[in-house]
């Protein structure tokens with residue numbers, strides 16, 4: 001089965017990043033053909049992006065698909081092998097220093113000092129950004145209250161919980177009021193409740209005009225983004241809003257319920273018109289090629305009297321469809337692997 005290319009969003013202009021500079025004010029990030037190779041292998045390949053200002057944009061993909069490498073190029077930490085990059089209207093490489101004060105970056109791993117207190121960590125970051133004592137005091141008071149860290153000023157960062165560390169890291173990354181915030185898998189070390197809480201903070205920042213680029217391998221996080229790119233092996237397989245991606249998916253989704261679904265699954269996935277079949281509790285979720293005009297009528301003689309219902313596609317269905325089921329992601333509860341049908345289907 002081959003991967004299907006979906007481009008639903010229309011977020012990427014058909015011109016180069018340089019050519020679109022006249023409309024640069026609309027976009028926080030524009031890339032054309034952004035590529036980075038390591039040892040002759042492309043970690044990111046020919047990536048086109050046009051991320052509107054004031055939105056939350058997601059990179060969705062499994063480990064190793066090139067999310068961090070892309071973010072490192074967009075923050076100016078890594079040079080591309082080829083391609084054009086414009087961030088906040090500035091060209092990279094070349095404008096790293098200019099951009100430093102305008103962007104914030106929260107890395108995958110906790111990057112503050114475990115052996116400094118909450119206050120010391122934030123004061124250190126304030127110093128880096130050149131805040132004077134009065135400004136530092138005022139900003140710290142704001143951040144400690146905003147990120148629910150008041151009363152913990154003297155606590156060593158290393159002794160805090162995953163959720164507290166994450167709030168401290170976000171406070172540090174936004175201390176200088178960046179226009180553009182990069183978050184590389186920011187919630188991989190926190191539980192679902194803290195994740196939800198974290199996203200509330202992101203929407204607050206977005207409402208104040210901050211553009212946010214967040215990488216994730218969680219489907220529920222991707223669904224919260226205004227726009228997203230699905231990445232696999234360094235290549236963008238699809239982009240658009242979650243709703244656009246679901247609407248443009250090249251498959252229809254039918255759920256089958258009844259007995260002996262494991263056996264049925266094996267027989268269904270041997271048909272090239274079935275992109276995948278995944279058991280979810282007592283139902284089998286079947287993705288049927290959209291070239292089949294009436295998937296219920298088509299499936300009916302193949303399911304031996306079991307009940308059939310056509311359902312709305314999910315973002316996970318989009319992911320399975322456009323990666324040909326090869327890649328695995330995290331379900332909302334954070335447990336492992338949702339696309340086990342992939343192994344069976346390929």
Ligand SMILES: Nc1ncnc2c1ncn2[C@@H]1O[C@H](COP(=O)(O)OP(=O)(O)OP(=O)(O)O)[C@@H](O)[C@H]1O
Nearest residue numbers: 038039043061062063064065066067068069070185
């Ligand atoms: N400095 C490097 N040298 C060599 N290969 C690298 C380097 N950085 C990344 N890679 C490779 O590039 C590919 C993409 O890695 P990247 O870290 O961007 O993926 P990712 O989607 O962010 O995954 P993860 O969440 O695991 O970090 C991987 O195959 C990785 O091994």
